[in-house]
Amino acid sequence: MDLNYTKEEQAFRDEVRKFVHENLPKDIADKVLHHKRLVKDDWVRWQKILHKKGWVAPNWPKEYGGCAWTPIQQNIFEEECGYAGAPRVMPFGLVMVAPVIQHFGSKWQKEYYLPRILSSEDWWAQGYSEPGSGSDLASLKTKAVRQGDHYIVDGQKTWTTLGQYADMIFCLVRTDSTVKKQEGISFLLIDMKSPGITVRPIITLDEEHEVNEVFFDNVKVPAENLVGEEGKGWTYAKFLLGHERTGIARVGESKRELEQLKAIASKELRNGKPLIEDPRFRDRITAVEVELMALEITLLRVLSSRTKPGPEASILKIKGTDVQQALTELTMEAVGPYALPFRPEARAGDWHGESVGPEYAASAAAVYFNYRKTSIYGGSNEIQRNIISQMVLGL
Amino acid sequence: MDFIFSDEQQQLRDSLQKFIGKEYGFEARKAIIASEQGFSDKVWAQFAEMGILGVAFDEAHGGFGGSSVDTMLVMTELGRGIVVEPYFSTVVLGGSLIDLAGSEAQKQAVLSEVVEGKLLLAAALGEPNSRYELNCVQTTAKRDGAGYVLNGHKAVVLHGESADKLVVSARTAGAAREAKGISLFLVDKASAGVAVQGYRTIDGMRAAEIKFSNVKVGADAALGEIDNALPVLERGADFAVSALCAEAVGAMEALNAATYEYLKTRQQFGRPIGSFQALQHRAVDMMIHCEQSRSLALLASIKVQSEDPNERKRTVSAAKIQIGRSGRAIGEEAIQLHGGMGVSNELAAGHYAKRLAMINATLGDVEHHSERFASAA
Numbered sequence: 001m002d003l004n005y006t007k008e009e010q011a012f013r014d015e016v017r018k019f020v021h022e023n024l025p026k027d028i029a030d031k032v033l034h035h036k037r038l039v040k041d042d043w044v045r046w047q048k049i050l051h052k053k054g055w056v057a058p059n060w061p062k063e064y065g066g067c068a069w070t071p072i073q074q075n076i077f078e079e080e081c082g083y084a085g086a087p088r089v090m091p092f093g094l095v096m097v098a099p100v101i102q103h104f105g106s107k108w109q110k111e112y113y114l115p116r117i118l119s120s121e122d123w124w125a126q127g128y129s130e131p132g133s134g135s136d137l138a139s140l141k142t143k144a145v146r147q148g149d150h151y152i153v154d155g156q157k158t159w160t161t162l163g164q165y166a167d168m169i170f171c172l173v174r175t176d177s178t179v180k181k182q183e184g185i186s187f188l189l190i191d192m193k194s195p196g197i198t199v200r201p202i203i204t205l206d207e208e209h210e211v212n213e214v215f216f217d218n219v220k221v222p223a224e225n226l227v228g229e230e231g232k233g234w235t236y237a238k239f240l241l242g243h244e245r246t247g248i249a250r251v252g253e254s255k256r257e258l259e260q261l262k263a264i265a266s267k268e269l270r271n272g273k274p275l276i277e278d279p280r281f282r283d284r285i286t287a288v289e290v291e292l293m294a295l296e297i298t299l300l301r302v303l304s305s306r307t308k309p310g311p312e313a314s315i316l317k318i319k320g321t322d323v324q325q326a327l328t329e330l331t332m333e334a335v336g337p338y339a340l341p342f343r344p345e346a347r348a349g350d351w352h353g354e355s356v357g358p359e360y361a362a363s364a365a366a367v368y369f370n371y372r373k374t375s376i377y378g379g380s381n382e383i384q385r386n387i388i389s390q391m392v393l394g395l
Numbered sequence: 396m397d398f399i400f401s402d403e404q405q406q407l408r409d410s411l412q413k414f415i416g417k418e419y420g421f422e423a424r425k426a427i428i429a430s431e432q433g434f435s436d437k438v439w440a441q442f443a444e445m446g447i448l449g450v451a452f453d454e455a456h457g458g459f460g461g462s463s464v465d466t467m468l469v470m471t472e473l474g475r476g477i478v479v480e481p482y483f484s485t486v487v488l489g490g491s492l493i494d495l496a497g498s499e500a501q502k503q504a505v506l507s508e509v510v511e512g513k514l515l516l517a518a519a520l521g522e523p524n525s526r527y528e529l530n531c532v533q534t535t536a537k538r539d540g541a542g543y544v545l546n547g548h549k550a551v552v553l554h555g556e557s558a559d560k561l562v563v564s565a566r567t568a569g570a571a572r573e574a575k576g577i578s579l580f581l582v583d584k585a586s587a588g589v590a591v592q593g594y595r596t597i598d599g600m601r602a603a604e605i606k607f608s609n610v611k612v613g614a615d616a617a618l619g620e621i622d623n624a625l626p627v628l629e630r631g632a633d634f635a636v637s638a639l640c641a642e643a644v645g646a647m648e649a650l651n652a653a654t655y656e657y658l659k660t661r662q663q664f665g666r667p668i669g670s671f672q673a674l675q676h677r678a679v680d681m682m683i684h685c686e687q688s689r690s691l692a693l694l695a696s697i698k699v700q701s702e703d704p705n706e707r708k709r710t711v712s713a714a715k716i717q718i719g720r721s722g723r724a725i726g727e728e729a730i731q732l733h734g735g736m737g738v739s740n741e742l743a744a745g746h747y748a749k750r751l752a753m754i755n756a757t758l759g760d761v762e763h764h765s766e767r768f769a770s771a772a
Contacts, residue, residue, distance in 0.1 A: 297690035
């Protein structure tokens with residue numbers, strides 16, 4: 001039993017911290033720390049910096065240009081980046097589709113796509129959810145019919161995060177409707193510039209454009225873009241879900257948000273005294289802080305376990321998002337009536353107008369509403385509970 | 396970073412687990428609680444033989460030189476069996492206060508007897524108006540020749556009636572809530588002027604109100620520095636709190652397991668009630684509570700040794716907050732998911748819930764530790 005990081009891990013943390021400090025562009029960190037709007041170039045610029053250092057793919061094996069870091073190292077890296085205000089590395093290419101291509105893809109898919117993912121040349125989107133298939137993802141209807149050396153894809157995907165930027169989309173499509181629903185699904189890589197694809201924005205509660213609907217109308221996809229075997233798409237998708245285990249707890253970001261919350265609560269007054277000294281409010285901060293402390297250790301326990309973490313990783317999703325949401329809620333409450341003014345223009349990186357109320361209040365309510373997504377995406381927290389109930393508790 | 400217990404630790408845990416599983420079933424425990432003394436000498440002798448009474452103490456004092464992690468392991472197993480023997484009061488709280496404050500001679504004399512199972516201790520710290528504040532001490536110890544005279548009322552002293560010796564906090568100087576002026580004394584319970592009113596506690600243990608009326612003790616009864624006992628008292632209490640957190644995790648594990656078993660076997664509407672999603676999700680939340688509690692109990696068992704008092708206080712209080720909340724939540728949900736059986740005293744489930752709720756009321760509840768957590772930032 002030893003909860004200390006090893007000397008090597010400590011040195012690694014110092015190295016990461018130093019690198020992030022010296023190389024994270026100030027304007028990007030500024031946007032992240034102040035909850036301003038990020039644009040494509042912000043993510044791509046940071047990913048290219050990481051790529052140049054060889055750190056953009058912590059989870060990839062060395063043979064493909066990854067870091068082959070241990071789960072603990074990956075976590076240190078993510079925590080340091082999150083804490084410093086680096087934008088999250090877009091997971092769709094690097095974390096989600098790449099491992100599937102590495103394990104199940106053809107030789108040319110590996111040779112063509114993996115380098116382009118590493119260099120951020122292609123922006124990837126995820127094509128899973130459909131209007132009628134959310135939690136019951138296997139019921140998806142988007143159809144791909146084989147015609148010679150192509151598939152013809154018809155249907156609709158939705159909640160496609162930053163699909164407006166995407167060059168490529170990986171999709172689960174139905175190639176056989178005569179078999180059990182999970183067995184008729186295939187995994188297709190589709191060029192977003194293909195004729196017949198339309199992207200329509202969905203504006204969220206914060207009036208931001210973060211998600212989209214993607215329509216497929218008679219879209220021709222080369223058969224060589226099928227990953228692995230036809231009918232195995234569901235297996236690959238599940239493989240992918242098991243792969244993302246470190247990022248979901250978001251401990252680094254939450255530590256940063258907690259600090260910001262405390263800073264805000266030190267400036268805001270109640271009864272003439274700093275809000276943070278008010279026992280009612282202070283106890284609510286303490287409650288979240290304690291959960292976050294526990295979550296950090298729970299995460300390290302999962303990462304250190306010598307067996308591959310399985311369904312217990314669902315705990316990290318549930319608790320991680322609980323904590324994130326609680327922090328946005330407290331931050332919104334901390335700013336008091338200045339939660340009301342809503343000026344989306346003030347969230348642009350190049351906006352220099354006069355703020356209404358304190359600057360830190362400008363995005364508090366918008367972020368609160370934006371973060372309602374966290375307990376819904378990536379398998380809703382109810383689905384996570386179903387997973388634990390069945391796979392861990394055996395109910 | 397390593398969450399693995401050593402071979403010795405696993406052996407210790409396994410042998411204790413085996414013993415409790417075999418000899419400390421629900422019926423056996425019930426009989427022990429109903430006995431006049433309220434715990435079993437036979438079980439205590441077994442504990443001595445297994446060596447668990449000495450895990451926390453140095454070899455020089457008859458112990459086995461274990462770490463706070465060993466104490467955590469023992470307490471988790473005791474929690475799993477809701478064991479009522481006075482391990483916490485004698486070894487963990489009483490023992491650690493003597494270990495932290497006592498002179499070499501006091502440790503030699505007392506701890507070796509504790510390890511052999513021959514001597515029971517209790518810590519008389521709380522008072523009728525002190526709630527959980529260790530600094531709130533109105534019991535007085537006045538200088539009397541070479542010795543002291545004690546007067547005052549100590550409240551809810553765990554296992555106070557069965558103890559041979561009491562560790563008593565008393566005021567040698569200063570006003571009621573002042574940090575300075577508190578001293579610790581080791582008092583024979585048999586001393587003239589010590590009046591003990593013992594009673595049962597709702598979680599199956601024993602406690603006592605103890606009144607001191609002109610109790611004379613010698614100079615050698617003083618434990619540690621006169622007037623300056625509070626820092627040591629807080630350290631000992633933090634160690635005890637971290638042990639209580641470990642005990643709570645054991646109780647949570649056992650209670651969760653019993654609840655999941657019940658959900659799988661109890662049939663209604665022609666199917667096991669565990670097949671209903673409304674109950675499944677609550678069962679999952681019980682599991683998450685237990686895992687989050689385990690995380691902070693682990694952290695506390697290590698950080699309780701920290702030389703930085705603020706780090707120690709923060710971590711221990713964080714663990715106690717988590718355990719207080721989660722213990723209450725798990726206890727209430729377990730009773731609810733057991734339906735009518737949950738409120739029956741004939742089933743173990745409710746007894747775990749009782750212990751978990753009382754752990755929250757021992758050495759500081761969620762509110763107390765929330766305040767302490769924030770002030771140790």
